[in-house]
Amino acid sequence: MEFYTKRRSEDTAGSERYEAMSRIYYRGAKAAIVCYDITDSSSFQRVKFWVKELQSCEQHCRIYLCGTKLDLLENDRSKRQLDFHDVRDYAEEIKGRHYETSSKTGQNVDELFQKVAEDYVHFTPFQVMTEENGVDLSQKKETYFSCCHH
Numbered sequence: 001m002e003f004y005t006k007r008r009s010e011d012t013a014g015s016e017r018y019e020a021m022s023r024i025y026y027r028g029a030k031a032a033i034v035c036y037d038i039t040d041s042s043s044f045q046r047v048k049f050w051v052k053e054l055q056s057c058e059q060h061c062r063i064y065l066c067g068t069k070l071d072l073l074e075n076d077r078s079k080r081q082l083d084f085h086d087v088r089d090y091a092e093e094i095k096g097r098h099y100e101t102s103s104k105t106g107q108n109v110d111e112l113f114q115k116v117a118e119d120y121v122h123f124t125p126f127q128v129m130t131e132e133n134g135v136d137l138s139q140k141k142e143t144y145f146s147c148c149h150h
């Protein structure tokens with residue numbers, strides 16, 4: 001199972017070189033956790049960028065929207081810049097899932113990863129796990145090494 005998460009600006013939208021490079025990391029991914037900062041509405045623009053990117057390049061990749069820094073709202077709700085229900089609606093629209101988490105307290109982090117794992121097991125066709133589809137090392141197919149041929 002492969003995961004890919006990013007939310008900062010300097011290494012996401014805006015750098016064509018990075019975008020092309022990053023595809024190598026999520027090629028064939030079955031799950032992507034796309035993070036945003038609940039206290040920073042601009043971070044959601046990048047969520048939309050990554051969702052589009054995943055939808056066009058990885059149609060079979062399930063998308064998990066992950067709001068971070070939930071703990072910062074405990075004492076000051078005015079810090080919230082992204083409405084829970086708006087993001088939830090967007091998650092439904094893209095057939096993804098949505099969690100609000102805190103790395104500091106750990107809130108909802110286990111739940112998120114548990115769901116990623118459950119979905120992976122649930123949606124992965126049984127035949128993939130039972131098929132004998134090993135790799136023939138004598139065959140030098142370009143697809144096995146495609147990331148090194150640029």
Ligand SMILES: Nc1nc2c(ncn2[C@@H]2O[C@H](COP(=O)(O)OP(=O)(O)OP(=O)(O)O)[C@@H](O)[C@H]2O)c(=O)[nH]1
Nearest residue numbers: 006007008011068069070071072101102103104105
């Ligand atoms: N209070 C709080 N701070 C957080 C949380 N998650 C991240 N931070 C803080 O936000 C800042 C950025 O966190 P990073 O995990 O480095 O975020 P990133 O997007 O991976 O950043 P880069 O590694 O620079 O790309 C750090 O100062 C973290 O301590 C959280 O859940 N709660």
